[in-house]
Amino acid sequence: MTLDPRGSILDIRDLHVSFRTSGSPVTVLNGVTFQVARGEVLALLGESGSGKSVTAAATMGLIEQPPGSIDRGAILFDGVNLLGLSPADHRRLCGERLSLVFQDALAALNPVYPVGWQIAEVFRIHGRADRKTAALESIKLMEAVGIPAAAERAGHYPHQFSGGMCQRIMIAMAIALQPELIIADEPTTALDVTIQAQIVELLKALRARTGASLVLITHDLGLVAELADRVVVMYGGRVVEEAGVHDIFARPLHPYTQALLASQPRMDRSNAELRPIRGIPPNPAAPLTGCAFHPRCPRAEARCAQEAPADQMIAPGRRSACHFAAEMLA
Amino acid sequence: MSLNQLLQRVLQSVLTLIGLMLVVFVLIRLTGSPVNLFLPLDASDEMREALTAQLGLDQPLGVQFGRWFADAARLDLGASLWHSRPAAEVVLEALPHTLALGAIVLTLATLGAVVVGALAAFRPHGLFDRLASAGSLMGASVPDFWIALMAVLLFAVSLHWLPTSGYGGAQYWVLPVATLVFRPFGVLVQIVRGSMIAAFTAPYIRTARAKGAQNRRVIFVHALRNALLPMVTVAGDLAAQLAGGVTVIETVFGWPGIGKLMIDAILQRDFAVLQAGILAVAAVIVLINIVIDLLYPLIDPRVRGQT
Amino acid sequence: MLSAPENPEALVAATPSLAQMLWRDSLAVAALVWLAVVAVALVAGLTVLRESSVSVQLVARNLAPFDFQRDVLQWLGTDSLGRSVLARLCGAAGPALAVAFSAVGLSLVLGTGLGLLSGYFGGLAGKVILRTADMIVGFPTLLLALVVLYIFGPSVSNLVIVLAVTRMPGYVRLAHAEVMEVRERLFVDAARALGAGHTRLILTHILPIVAPTLLTLASLNLAMVMLIEAGLSFLGLGIQPPSMSWGLMVAQGRAYLAQAWWLTCFPGLAIMLTTMAFNLLASWFRTATDPQQRWRLQPRGTKT
Numbered sequence: 001m002t003l004d005p006r007g008s009i010l011d012i013r014d015l016h017v018s019f020r021t022s023g024s025p026v027t028v029l030n031g032v033t034f035q036v037a038r039g040e041v042l043a044l045l046g047e048s049g050s051g052k053s054v055t056a057a058a059t060m061g062l063i064e065q066p067p068g069s070i071d072r073g074a075i076l077f078d079g080v081n082l083l084g085l086s087p088a089d090h091r092r093l094c095g096e097r098l099s100l101v102f103q104d105a106l107a108a109l110n111p112v113y114p115v116g117w118q119i120a121e122v123f124r125i126h127g128r129a130d131r132k133t134a135a136l137e138s139i140k141l142m143e144a145v146g147i148p149a150a151a152e153r154a155g156h157y158p159h160q161f162s163g164g165m166c167q168r169i170m171i172a173m174a175i176a177l178q179p180e181l182i183i184a185d186e187p188t189t190a191l192d193v194t195i196q197a198q199i200v201e202l203l204k205a206l207r208a209r210t211g212a213s214l215v216l217i218t219h220d221l222g223l224v225a226e227l228a229d230r231v232v233v234m235y236g237g238r239v240v241e242e243a244g245v246h247d248i249f250a251r252p253l254h255p256y257t258q259a260l261l262a263s264q265p266r267m268d269r270s271n272a273e274l275r276p277i278r279g280i281p282p283n284p285a286a287p288l289t290g291c292a293f294h295p296r297c298p299r300a301e302a303r304c305a306q307e308a309p310a311d312q313m314i315a316p317g318r319r320s321a322c323h324f325a326a327e328m329l330a
Numbered sequence: 331m332s333l334n335q336l337l338q339r340v341l342q343s344v345l346t347l348i349g350l351m352l353v354v355f356v357l358i359r360l361t362g363s364p365v366n367l368f369l370p371l372d373a374s375d376e377m378r379e380a381l382t383a384q385l386g387l388d389q390p391l392g393v394q395f396g397r398w399f400a401d402a403a404r405l406d407l408g409a410s411l412w413h414s415r416p417a418a419e420v421v422l423e424a425l426p427h428t429l430a431l432g433a434i435v436l437t438l439a440t441l442g443a444v445v446v447g448a449l450a451a452f453r454p455h456g457l458f459d460r461l462a463s464a465g466s467l468m469g470a471s472v473p474d475f476w477i478a479l480m481a482v483l484l485f486a487v488s489l490h491w492l493p494t495s496g497y498g499g500a501q502y503w504v505l506p507v508a509t510l511v512f513r514p515f516g517v518l519v520q521i522v523r524g525s526m527i528a529a530f531t532a533p534y535i536r537t538a539r540a541k542g543a544q545n546r547r548v549i550f551v552h553a554l555r556n557a558l559l560p561m562v563t564v565a566g567d568l569a570a571q572l573a574g575g576v577t578v579i580e581t582v583f584g585w586p587g588i589g590k591l592m593i594d595a596i597l598q599r600d601f602a603v604l605q606a607g608i609l610a611v612a613a614v615i616v617l618i619n620i621v622i623d624l625l626y627p628l629i630d631p632r633v634r635g636q637t
Numbered sequence: 638m639l640s641a642p643e644n645p646e647a648l649v650a651a652t653p654s655l656a657q658m659l660w661r662d663s664l665a666v667a668a669l670v671w672l673a674v675v676a677v678a679l680v681a682g683l684t685v686l687r688e689s690s691v692s693v694q695l696v697a698r699n700l701a702p703f704d705f706q707r708d709v710l711q712w713l714g715t716d717s718l719g720r721s722v723l724a725r726l727c728g729a730a731g732p733a734l735a736v737a738f739s740a741v742g743l744s745l746v747l748g749t750g751l752g753l754l755s756g757y758f759g760g761l762a763g764k765v766i767l768r769t770a771d772m773i774v775g776f777p778t779l780l781l782a783l784v785v786l787y788i789f790g791p792s793v794s795n796l797v798i799v800l801a802v803t804r805m806p807g808y809v810r811l812a813h814a815e816v817m818e819v820r821e822r823l824f825v826d827a828a829r830a831l832g833a834g835h836t837r838l839i840l841t842h843i844l845p846i847v848a849p850t851l852l853t854l855a856s857l858n859l860a861m862v863m864l865i866e867a868g869l870s871f872l873g874l875g876i877q878p879p880s881m882s883w884g885l886m887v888a889q890g891r892a893y894l895a896q897a898w899w900l901t902c903f904p905g906l907a908i909m910l911t912t913m914a915f916n917l918l919a920s921w922f923r924t925a926t927d928p929q930q931r932w933r934l935q936p937r938g939t940k941t
Contacts, residue, residue: 095542110534112555125542157631471912475871476905571777578868596787
C-alpha cells in the first residue's frame with residue numbers, strides 16, 4: 001500500500017517541537033513524519049511522553065509559544081501548510097475541517113455553560129447557523145451520539161453528566177460540522193471498560209457514516225486492533241515504525257513494537273509471566289546519541305549507541321527506524 | 331437560594347450585628363468611665379454625674395445592657411449631643427451620600443477592571459499586561475488622601491476647573507470619584523488578571539480553541555464567565571470597605587457622608603452618633619454580603635440546587 | 638500534557654537560588670534598592686539628622702525645593718517653621734515602618750498560630766475562631782481602628798495592637814484553609830504512622846508548606862498597614878506629634894497646600910514608593926515560590 005501524498009488529508013513532515021524549561025530547552029518532537037490518507041483510521045501508538053499528544057496539539061494549533069516552540073517542519077492539511085498560516089486562519093479551520101476529541105472530557109467542557117450551548121457554539125463560531133437552528137442541530141447531534149432525552153438534557157451542565165456521557169458530548173462537538181479529519185486523544189482512557197466498548201462502537205459507526213479520517217491517539221493495543229487501518233508507533237519523540245494494522249500485530253519490525261506486543265497480558269496463555277520492557281522511558285531533557293531505544297533494546301549493539309537509525313521504507317507501506325529492520329523482515 | 335436559606339442568612343446577619351454591638355458595648359465600658367466619652371474633656375463633675383444618672387450608667391451591667399438593647403431594637407440610638415437631634419436621624423441623612431459615592435466608584439472600577447484585566451491576562455507579561463500591572467500597582471499603593479490633595483492642588487487650586495470641596499452638582503463629584511476609584515480598580519485588575527490567567531490554563535479553553543474560537547471569544551465568553559466568581563467575591567469585599575472606608579476622602583472633600591460624620595463625631599466627642607454610625611455601616615455590609623451570596627448561584631451553575 | 642516533561646536531575650541542578658531569581662526581576666530589585674534607601678534614611682533620621690528635623694529656623698521658612706545652591710538639607714524645601722523637609726522625611730520613616738512591621742509581625746505570628754490550631758484540631762474552638770475572623774474581616778479596617786483608638790486613646794501600642802487585630806483574620810483564614818488541605822495529604826498520614834506527634838507534624842511538616850502563601854500575605858499586608866497608618870495619622874488618630882509620620886506630615890502640610898505644595902507632595906510620595914516596594918516584593922515572592930510560574934525567573938538556558 002503506497003501512499004500518494006496528494007491523497008493524504010494530513011501530511012506531517014519532519015516536525016520538531018521543543019519546550020523551554022528551567023534548564024535548557026527540551027526537544028519533545030524530534031523529526032516526526034507520517035501521513036494520514038483520506039477516510040482511513042490511523043492509530044498513533046506509544047507510551048506517555050512519546051510525543052503523540054504534542055503532535056496532535058501542534059496540528060490543532062494548541063501549542064503555546066512560549067514556552068513551546070515549533071522549530072522545524074510542516075503540517076500539511078489538504079495540501080496547505082498549517083504552520084504557515086496566521087493563528088487566526090489556522091483557528092478557522094479547527095472545528096470545521098479538522099477537530100480534536102480531548103481525553104478528560106469532563107474537564108474539557110466549560111462548567112458554566114449548558115452542554116447544548118457548547119455543541120451549538122461550533123455552528124455559531126463558523127457562521128453555519130443562527131442560534132435557533134444551531135440549538136436544534138445540537139440536539140440532533142446529542143441523539144446521534146446516543147445521549148438519552150437529548151432535548152431536555154441539552155440544557156444541563158457538564159457536572160450533571162457522567163464521564164462516558166461527557167465523552168459523547170465531546171464527540172458530538174467534534175463531528176458537528178462533519179470535518180474531514182478527527183483526532184481522538186485517548187478517547188477511552190478515562191472511562192471504565194464497559195463504557196469504553198460503547199465509545200468504540202460509536203466511533204466505528206460514525207466513521208462508517210461520515211467517511212472522515214480518524215487519528216486515534218492511544219496506548220491501548222486492543223483499541224488499535226479494533227479500529228485502526230494503519231499504525232504509526234512513536235517513541236522518544238520520533239516515529240519508529242509504521243505499518244498496516246495486520247502487519248504490526250503479525251510481524252512487528254521494530255524492537256520497541258515487538259516488546260510492546262510481547263508485554264501484553266494474554267488470555268490464552270495462562271500462568272505465563274508478564275514480560276515488561278526493561279529500563280525506563282527516555283529523558284527528553286538528556287537525549288542520547290544514537291537510537292533512543294538502545295538502552296532497553298534486546299538487539300542493541302555498539303552501532304546503536306552511536307548512530308541514529310534512519311527511517312527507512314523497508315517494504316511497501318512499511319517503515320522502521322532500526323538498523324536491523326531489513327534482517328527482521330527476511 | 332431557597333427562602334429557607336435566605337432566612338437563615340438573615341438570621342445569621344442579625345446575630346452578627348448584635349454581636350458587634352455587644353462588642354462595642356463592652357469596649358465602651360472597659361474604659362472605666364464611659365461618660366467621659368460623651369462629654370467634652372473639660373466638663374464639670376456635676377455634668378458627669380448628671381449624665382451618668384441620665385444614661386443609667388450607675389445601674390448594674392445586666393440592666394444597662396437590657397435597656398440599651400431595648401432602645402436599639404426600637405432604633406432609638408440615643409440623642410446626638412452636638413446636633414441636638416436623634417443620632418439615628420443624623421446617620422440616616424448622611425448614609426445615602428456615602429452609598430451613592432461608593433456605588434458609582436465600584437461600578438466604574440469593576441467595568442474598567444474587567445476590560446483591562448481580561449486583555450492583560452491574554453498576553454501575560456506582554457506590553458499591555460506590564461502597563462496594566464504598573465497602573466494597578468500604583469493604584470493599590472497610593473495613599474488616597476495624598477492623591478486627593480494632589481488632585482485638588484492641580485485641578486482646583488492651579489487650574490480652577492473644579493471646586494476644592496463640597497457637595498452639589500456634577501462637578502463636585504468628579505474629584506472624589508476619581509480619587510476613590512484608583513484603589514478598587516487597581517485591586518480588581520489584578521484579581522481579574524489572576525483569575526483569567528488561571529481560567530486560561532483550564533482544559534476547556536483548549537477545547538474552545540480546538541473548536542475554532544478566535545481570541546476575543548475565548549477571552550470574553552469562555553474565560554471571563556469562569557473568572558467572575560473570584561471577582562465578585564473581591565468586589566463584595568471592596569464594596570464593604572467602601573461603605574465605611576471613604577472616611578478620609580470625605581474628610582478631604584467635605585463630602586457629607588457617613589465617614590465625615592463619624593470623624594466629626596470623634597472630634598466633637600459625640601459618641602451617640604459614632605455608635606449609630608457603626609451600626610449603620612455594619613448593617614450595610616451585612617446586606618452586601620447577603621447580596622453576594624445570592625449572586626453566586628446565578629454565576630456558577632455548580633453551586634445551584636445545593637441544599 | 639503540554640507542560641515540559643519532568644527531569645529530576647536536571648531540575649535539581651538548575652534550580653536557582655532566591656538571589657538569582659531576585660536579580661531576574663528588575664522591578665523587585667528596584668523595590669529592594671528603594672527599601673535600602675529608606676533604611677538608610679531611617680538610620681540617618683535617628684542619628685545624624687535628628688537635630689535638623691526638629692530645629693526651628695524661622696529665617697528659612699517655606700523655602701521651595703530643588704534649589705541646589707542651598708544647603709543639602711534644604712534641597713527638598715523647608716516647612717513653615719523652617720525645618721528641613723528632607724530631615725523630617727528621614728525622621729518620619731522610623732515610626733511609620735516600626736508600626737507597620739510590628740503590626741504585621743504580630744498579626745502574622747498570632748494569626749498563623751490561631752489558624753493552624755483551628756485548622757488542625759478543628760472542633761468547636763476552631764469554628765469559633767474562624768467565625769470571629771470572618772466577622773472582623775468583613776468590617777472596614779479604618780473604621781474599626783478609628784473607633785478603638787477613640788475609645789482607648791491613640792497611643793503607639795494601641796495603634797499597633799488594633800492594626801494587628803484587624804489584619805489577623807486574614808492569616809487565620811489562610812492558615813486554616815491551607816492546613817485543612819495539607820492535613821488530608823498522604824505524607825501527613827505517613828509521618829503520623831511513623832510516630833510524629835502533633836507539634837512535630839505542625840511545625841516540621843505542615844508549616845513549611847503553608848509558609849510561602851502566608852509570607853506573601855504578610856508582604857502585601859505591610860503595604861496595606863502602611864497606608865492605613867498613614868490615613869489614621871492624617872486624620873489625627875494615628876501617630877501623634879511630637880513623633881513624626883509621613884501621614885502626619887501630609888496633614889500638617891495641608892494647610893499650606895496652595896503656597897507650599899512640597900510639604901504635602903514629598904511625604905505622600907515617600908508613602909507611595911515604600912508601599913509600591915512592598916507590593917512589588919510580594920508579587921516577586923509569589924512568583925518565585927510558585928513552581929509553575931518559576932520559569933519566568935530562571936536564567937536563560939543555552940541549547941546543548
